[in-house]
Amino acid sequence: MAEPIIELKGVSFSAQNVEVVRDISMQVEEGKSLALVGPSGGGKSTVLKLAAGLLVPTAGEVLFRGKNIAAMTRGQNLAFRREGAVVFQDSALWSNQDLYQCLELPLKIHFPKMSREDRNGRITETLKDVGYTKNIHIRPAMLSAGEQKLIAFARSMILKPGLLFLDEWTESLDDDAADRLIGLVKKQQAEKRTIIFVSHDFRIIKNFADKITMIMGGKLYRTITRDEIAEDENLSRMIKKGIAL
Structure with a gap:
């Protein structure tokens, strides 16, 4: 069996003396898609941020x-950040x-020798892909x-990452924009990118996830597979009920 690209080993996380997630162990295979599902406030976005190295676990390891992400050298961490891109639920764009x-800053950090002309080209190409045409x-x-x-989403794609962390990535979008991003993620799947995502949209979960982990x-x-959902109506109902809470 191939080594997983991301692995959580006995991971727990506490904030302000409150335990948010406890003893989570899971693996994500390279080139596969994993959905994190469950009720609101259940910890799935925290698990996503732990997997992305945005939070440091209070116990356990994220590999x-x-x-171990927490023990990486600066160079190793920079390489991880270049390969793994995050789309936050609240977008988290820099207000200043x-x-x-x-969009330019990630290119400056990770490709410091890239010319301004090439940066402009990459930005134009990426904005066209996501369908943003305004100023x-x-x-x-x-x-x-x-x-x-x-x-x-454009910022997440600007480095052409191999690993995507998506937190409620179609929320707040109209149908046309959501469909465009769904198409882009399908393209990433076809190119064997690894995708870890949080969603309350059962259609997206059922169609995108190779595996579904319930938090x-x-x-x-x-943790169940997409085939198990298709074959077991009780599982489908359980997931739909869980993500609606």
């Missing part, structure tokens, strides 16, 4: 290609920069929540 700067020299506050999500009350409740 990227067998290396315009949209162009938000890019404005601040994020001037955009709707849906438009901010498009820019956040309830901060604990890993169960």
Whole structure:
């Protein structure tokens, strides 16, 4: 069996003396898609952020290609950040920069020798992919929540990552914009990118996830495959009920 690209080993996380997730162990195979599902407030977004190295566990380890993220050297961590991109539920765009700067900064950090002309080309190409056609020299506050999500997705794709962490990535989008991003993620799947995502949309969960991990009350409740959902109506009903809570 191939080494997982991401592995959580006995991971717990507490904030302000409150345990948010406890003793989570799971693996994500390279080139596969994993959905984290469960009731609101159950800990799934925290698990996603732990897997992405955005939170440091209070117990256990998070491994990227067998290396503990918390113990990486600066160079190893930079390589991990270049390969793994995050789309946050609230978009998390930098409010003191315009949209162009938000997209340019990752290129400056990870490809410091890239020319301005090449950066412009990469930004133009990525914005075309996500379907954003308006002014890019404005601040994020001037955009709707849906438009901010498009820019956040563009920022995640700007480095052409091999690993995507998506937190409620179609939320706040109209149907056309959501369908465009769904199409982009399908393309990433076809190109064997690894995708870990949180969603309350059962259609997305059923169609995208190779495996579904249910997080309830901060604990890993169960991991199932897409085929098991298709074959077992009781599982489908359980997941639908869980994500609606």
